[in-house]
Structures are given as structure tokens and as C-alpha cells.
Amino acid sequence: MSSPTDARAPIERLPVELIHKIFFLSLEFNFPRASAHIAAALSNEVIYTWLIRVAFSSANPSSSSGVLVHPFLPAHYFSLDADQKTELQTEILRCQWCTASLMRKCQREYVEHIIRQKCSDLIISPQDRARLDNLDPYWETMDRYSNATHGKRGKGDLIVSARHPDTGEHLKVAIWFNFGSVQIRERSPVFHETDLFRLPCCSTTHPCRMPDHLLRSPWTEEKLELLSLLSNEAYIDEDVRTIEGDIAPTGYRS
Template structure:
């Protein structure tokens, strides 16, 4: 029987719309579908295009009406990130794959403190207390490059293959160490005895000085930090050429040529200084415990909110242990003279006044005055020390709700440099009148201190031009020198009679006064 017409048409279409390998469909329907897709994409160009690639297969939905107790695969898929979005692990560099010991040696050889910031792997390799200890010693130990090596020094600084740094190298390292967060007061304080012991090895034993057995035993006990009662040790040895070259004294140069033996004394002030004295050559050479080339700006300036107690203690420790307080004739090495950025320091003074931090104010004033007066650039010549006059005006504007503390701030500035009081300043006149009236309204003991200071100030301002002329020609004639009054000076006598008597005595040198107790840290506890 002949096939029906409709059946033949269906068969013909099925033949034309055939399925090709790979799942593609060929035929009129497939072409029409493709044309419609192209037309849609042309009509809506702003519609985002599906990313290429095969989409994840959606899980089959269950027709059961009861909820499943297990989480569906769709939830698991949405909670788990795609493997394509996970970044590939970073390949380590050749330097990072080296053993930790080798990285440490490279770091200590280069002394580039930016190396640990290059990668977390390098930072983890060199971030150890032993590395911090070596960096602090290298930064603050004044060791002339001309001296020979010695076995005790190499053992103390192990694993470093030690060689002395030049002055420029040490200055760069010290500045970088001060900027590090790990350079805390506690870490620096712990290394001060070690630095002094290294100096004794270098400037005493390495120079061939011999000692009697009892002297040697006492010095060993001191260097082991078991006892600090004996601080003077004696010995004999060849001429110490270093002392002769530093002082450049003709007589000393002549005596240093004598073959010897010469007699020497080692004077050690724990946490402060090491001195070598030659009885034969009549010379003294000293090395401070901490050789600070430049006090760090961030300690002088303080934080945005002022100075914390730890900041003040840190600054005092650096000031005392670098011997930036002793007024003596001991010739220091040129590299041991500290410097400060006076602009930054007086920014800190103004901040200490505004935040009412009396301890920070005193510490900064002491440091500024000592370095200004006794820096090596003065060559022993006396100078007239002054401070910015704006500090006195700042005191008159801040802290008026506490008049007794306010007067203490004003007196501290006077004790630093009374010659810096601004003349013809309305703020000073107003401050003087208010303190006089305070005593008249309430004649108490504390108000009497304010009133006496105000009375003296009102008269001293009138004599100030004459006082300035006097000190320009005779700097020793300043009212205060290192916080101390000269009782033989006429102006000083007036201050004692009008301000201090009968309750307070004349102030003495305030440089050795400190919150940091140097005598508490040498003997091991």
C-alpha cells in the first residue's frame, strides 16, 4: 500500500533536521533558531553576555513534598567558592628559599633594615631577639674601626662576623633602628651593660694593659654584673696612642713616646660611662655607655596627643646613658657628641606645655640646654643659652584653671633661660596681675608662691634689657646656668630673697636629676 502524503513530509523533515556529532542540530529549525538569537543580541546590546564555558549542572529537584534533613547540593555550591576564583600561591624567590641561618647572615652583612619589609618570609626569618640585640649594639656602640678584632667580641656578637662600622655607617644604622617599632626602651636598656663590657674589652684588654690578680678578679666580677661596688681598676701597659691622638696635647705626645710601662686607671660608671686615665700621660679619654649621634625626632616631638610616661622615661634613659648631663672637663671622642634638631625639640616643648606634661617639659629643656652649651662646636667657649619666647606666652594661655601648676611651668622656663622672657608682652603683664590678685584674694601658702614669682617678674622685666646686655658680653652671668643659681650674682640674690625664701632654698644643677635611676640596672637581679 502506498504511503500517505503527510507521512512522507514528516519523514522528509526528519531527514533534513538531523543531529550531528557533538549534539549540534542541522536543518531549517536550527538555522531559524540561530537567526533569532542573532537578532536578539542585535536588539539588546546592553544585555550582559553569558561567560563562555559549560555552566554547572543544576541538581534535580525532588518531587517529594517532605523537606530533606540534609543540605542540598545547591546550598553547598553557593557556600563553597569556585576553584577558578582562588588565586594561585605565590612562588618563593631564591632568597626566600634559603635556610634561615643564611638569610640572617645576609641581613647582618647588608644592615639594610628594609629587607624584612620585602616579604613576610624574610621578616619571619630575621625577627628574633638575637637579631634585635645585635642591631642595637652595632647602632649604639662607639667602636673605632682602627682597633683589632678580639675573640670575646666575636663570641658576644655571634652569629655576626663582626667588623667595626664607620661613623657614617653607624649613623645611618642608628637612625633606621630608632624608627623600628621593636626598638623599645626595654630592649635598648638590656643591651647597655653589654655595650659597656665591649668597650672595656676594646679599650682596656685589647690595648695590652696588664693587671694584678686581685684587680683582675674585681674587674671580672664587675663585668659579670655580680657586684658594682668597686668601680676603679688599675693596670700597666704600653702607651695608649689613641688618647694621645685625640687630645692633641704637645706634652702628652712627648710622653706617649716613652716606652713605658705606663700606669692606667679604668673608671667605670655603670650605665653611663667608661673612662681610661693615664697617670703617666696625665690624660683622660671617655666613652659614654650609649653613643647617640642624633636624638630621634619622634621622641622629641611626641605623639599627636602629647607624651606618655614611657616616652619621657625613654628620653631620660637616652639622655642619662649617653652622658648628656655631666658638666666636666673629660675629653669625649668627637663621635660621642650628641645633636638634636632644636626646631623639632621646641615643638615638643610647646606640646608639653599645651598638654600640661611637666616631666616632658623638664626633660626636653635639660637636653636642649646641655647640648647647646657643651657641644663640641662651642670649643669650650661659654655661650648665652636662649629658648623661643613664645613658650612663655603659651604658659599664660594654657592651664589657668590650675594656677599652682601654671606657675610651676613658668618657673621651669625661667630656670632654663630667664633672659628669653618677652619684653612688652601684654600677656605677661596680665598673667603677673592675675597672680598678684590671687594672693590678695586668698593669702594661702600655695598662692604666696605664685604671688612672689609675679612680684619678682614685674620688676625683672624692667631690668631685662640691662641683663641681656650683660650676658652678651659675659655669658656666665645668666641668671640660671643648667638650672642653677650663682649665689654671688646680684640678680640671683634678688631671686632667692624675693621668690624662694624662706620656704625654698637655691636650686642646684638640675642636669643629673632624672626619673631614670641608672644605679638600678647593672647588677643582675
């Protein structure tokens, strides 16, 4: 008895791992639309998480020192230039799976990954080390809506003292939980927002575009939290009259 004919296209017969690799090497968002089989192979939270990490992790100077490594990112991850990251960010924000909950999950994993990678060798007191090892209380009680006055985030929600193991230089490790930011800086009476590890992070010169579906009703807590998180990052299209006309009747004030 002959075996039934496999009607799938050759690319659909590839192992799922190869389909994943093709997608991440191309970052072609039309690829999942090619067939239901490919869409199913790429529809899982691991893929979504990797995409957010690739697109929204900051490109600050210290991030180039190999801190974003496998398994935090796919083993075949490659760097993107500013324009490519902007395009990828815009595509991700258009997807219904890009929610505040998933962005917060990625944000938390990113901050904790940076702490492990950058602080493990620093000389930190046992008490402060214990605080860095258990950030749960801070994540659970953080203000989920930005209250950064004029875009300033302050010196940090959690700040611990540290010393460099080789030079003995005094350092500060600062974490901003709502913004998903970490900074390891020299002690100074003047605070500068430089060399911040951050997720989500968009380029100030190449900002991504906020999609229409996030700027229109229905207004949910999930949507409002994502908008708040992205409010200082993404570009809102110039056609604000349509947006304002949609927002005004809803009584949206927050």
C-alpha cells in the first residue's frame, strides 16, 4: 500500500528548528503569512520573546561587550543597524501578540540577565547582593505608569554600592523597574543618563511608529499600560486629528 502523498511545500517539510532559523536570519514578517503550517511553527512565546529582545534591547556602548548572548538571544542572532531595528520594532508593535504583559515579561528577564552578566564579579555587600538576587518585591510593587517628570527618570528605584574587583573603583548599580533600565556608573554628585541598559528602547533619531490599533478604542488596561511604556519611545503618526476624534468620546483622560 503506497503512503499518502505529502501535499506540503518543501519548505513546510523542514524541521521546525530550521524554520525558526530561516525566520531569524531573514526577519521577514511575511514569512509566517506564507502558509498556516509556517505560521503555526512560528507562533509561540519563545519566538515572540526573542523578537522583542532582538528589537527592543538598547544599543548602549556597554551592550557591545557580548552581554546579549545565547540562550538570551538565538545562537544565530546578528546585530541590526538603526534602520533595521526601527522597521522590526514597528512590525512587532503591529502584531496582536505584542502586549504589555509580554513586554513586561521580556523587560524583567532583560534586567535580571544584565544584573547576572554585569554584576556577578563586582564586590557588593551581602545585604545588597541579596537584594539584587531577589528583585521580586520591586517588580510586584513598581508603578506601572511612567511618572518621569520632563522625561527624567531620577537616580534609580534601587541603588546599591559596588566596587570594581581589579581597580577598587567605587560604583553605583541603579535599576529603574518601570522603564526596564540598569546603569552601572561611577560615583558622582552629578547624575547623567548615559550608557543605560534598557528594554524597551527605541532610537531617538529613528523612532518606530505607533500602530493605529494601539491609538484607538477599545481602551483596556493592557493597552493603556503598553502605551504608557512606549510613550517616550515610539513615534505617533502626524495624522492626529483622526486619533483625537476617536479618543475624545471615550472619556480617556489618563
